Amino acid sequence: MADLPDAATCYELLARMALIRRFEEEAGRQYQRARAGGFLHLAIGEEATIVGTTSVMRDEDFLIGTYRTHGHAIARGTEPKRVMAELFGRVDGTSGGRGGSMHIFDAEKRFMGGYGIVGGNLPIAAGISLASQYKGEDAVTVCMFGDGASNTGNFGETMNLAALWKLPVLFLVENNLYGMGTSVERHSAQTDLSKKAEGYGVPGARADGMDVIAVREAVAAGIEEAREESRPTLLEVVTYRYRGHSAADPEVYREREEVEEWQEKDPIEQFAKRCLEAGVLGEREVQQAREAAEETVKAAVEFAEASPEPALDTMYENLYARTEPSGGWYAVDERSPEPHRGEDEAEMPDAARELAEAGAAYAGQPEGPRPNPATHGDAQEGVEPRVAAEREVGDEPESAPAEQAINEEDDD
Numbered sequence: 001m002a003d004l005p006d007a008a009t010c011y012e013l014l015a016r017m018a019l020i021r022r023f024e025e026e027a028g029r030q031y032q033r034a035r036a037g038g039f040l041h042l043a044i045g046e047e048a049t050i051v052g053t054t055s056v057m058r059d060e061d062f063l064i065g066t067y068r069t070h071g072h073a074i075a076r077g078t079e080p081k082r083v084m085a086e087l088f089g090r091v092d093g094t095s096g097g098r099g100g101s102m103h104i105f106d107a108e109k110r111f112m113g114g115y116g117i118v119g120g121n122l123p124i125a126a127g128i129s130l131a132s133q134y135k136g137e138d139a140v141t142v143c144m145f146g147d148g149a150s151n152t153g154n155f156g157e158t159m160n161l162a163a164l165w166k167l168p169v170l171f172l173v174e175n176n177l178y179g180m181g182t183s184v185e186r187h188s189a190q191t192d193l194s195k196k197a198e199g200y201g202v203p204g205a206r207a208d209g210m211d212v213i214a215v216r217e218a219v220a221a222g223i224e225e226a227r228e229e230s231r232p233t234l235l236e237v238v239t240y241r242y243r244g245h246s247a248a249d250p251e252v253y254r255e256r257e258e259v260e261e262w263q264e265k266d267p268i269e270q271f272a273k274r275c276l277e278a279g280v281l282g283e284r285e286v287q288q289a290r291e292a293a294e295e296t297v298k299a300a301v302e303f304a305e306a307s308p309e310p311a312l313d314t315m316y317e318n319l320y321a322r323t324e325p326s327g328g329w330y331a332v333d334e335r336s337p338e339p340h341r342g343e344d345e346a347e348m349p350d351a352a353r354e355l356a357e358a359g360a361a362y363a364g365q366p367e368g369p370r371p372n373p374a375t376h377g378d379a380q381e382g383v384e385p386r387v388a389a390e391r392e393v394g395d396e397p398e399s400a401p402a403e404q405a406i407n408e409e410d411d412d
């Protein structure tokens with residue numbers, strides 16, 4: 001077992017992990033109350049992986065993650081109150097309240113997001129590290145993603161280019177043993193994920209993701225390899241999320257006992273115990289770390305509540321592309337550039353009804369007035385609306401407050 005660092009560093013590691021834990025518990029609670037909207041993916045249980053990693057990064061290094069990254073941003077130094085305001089969809093959030101939980105971003109702290117596309121952040125990480133290399137800068141990019149993401153095409157493509165171009169990047173797979181409800185044994189032919197990029201020329205290593213010191217050492221080695229030798233590595237960090245995949249996960253794919261077994265190895269409890277036993281920290285300091293977390297999170301909620309919602313007339317600001325009037329309602333039609341029938345929002349109500357009637361007539365259904373699907377969904381009696389009917393098991397529902405509460409434990 002690796003030695004403990006000095007007392008100040010140990011306190012910092014403990015305090016950061018405690019803060020992230022408290023922040024996420026509170027985020028879950030605020031989601032249940034429908035103050036935080038959209039989707040919510042908590043990383044409770046994975047704090048040592050997050051904090052161990054960021055604790056050995058320099059300010060100039062870049063971090064990029066997934067949709068489970070409240071803690072990653074906080075660990076990089078983003079103010080918790082701005083992350084909370086983002087969850088609340090308020091103007092003082094990290095993305096002005098327009099991104100929400102899955103899209104935390106803080107360019108100043110070089111936290112490059114926040115992505116909802118599984119594996120989508122890998123090629124972006126390659127691009128960021130290519131830019132550093134091209135500009136002759138010293139910065140290393142750390143790219144964190146899940147075990148499930150290691151099955152995407154992006155993974156192979158990115159590993160190939162990272163090795164070929166000798167990019168200063170550390171790929172860190174946060175193996176929490178599941179991709180949504182599918183265990184790693186059921187989704188990956190190679191279950192030793194550290195080996196998964198060897199064939200591309202990216203060597204791998206493995207670390208215990210419940211041990212903050214082990215993560216620190218392994219990440220430091222990978223970062224050094226990237227910074228000094230300009231070589232990518234793949235580090236697999238084995239960890240566990242205590243909560244469901246998202247806030248609406250009935251968790252039918254694992255037993256309660258399994259979760260409890262991992263909770264026995266809780267990264268915060270374990271580390272606090274070790275610091276106490278080694279005499280590096282005292283009870284008073286451990287308590288202080290917890291109280292400080294409590295205070296910061298309380299202030300973050302107050303800040304988020306007080307922050308206004310974005311004004312309606314700013315809705316189209318910061319959009320990458322917009323046409324006037326906004327054509328292409330939900331389909332792309334390449335016949336000619338102008339909007340076609342059914343594609344212009346302004347004409348939608350009538351056009352949708354006419355199209356629905358034409359469709360019904362074609363299908364041999366009796367003619368006659370039908371509800372407008374643009375405003376009422378497909379409201380034939382006894383027929384589920386299409387969106388609900390086509391939703392697969394495991395898909396996440398929209399953020400109706402009633403559905404948000406499905407899997408949350410009693411936080412209050």
Ligand SMILES: Cc1ncc(C[n+]2csc(CCOP(=O)(O)OP(=O)(O)O)c2C)c(N)n1
Pocket residue numbers: 066068116117118119145146147148149150176178179180245
């Ligand atoms: C390209 C793509 N495919 C599928 C999804 C749906 N999806 C969201 S999260 C997820 C599981 C990913 O698991 P993993 O990479 O292990 O990350 P974890 O959620 O465990 O942190 C899936 C399949 C998606 N968002 N993007």
Ligand SMILES: [Mg+2]
Pocket residue numbers: 146147148174175176177178179180
């Ligand atoms: Mg996973």
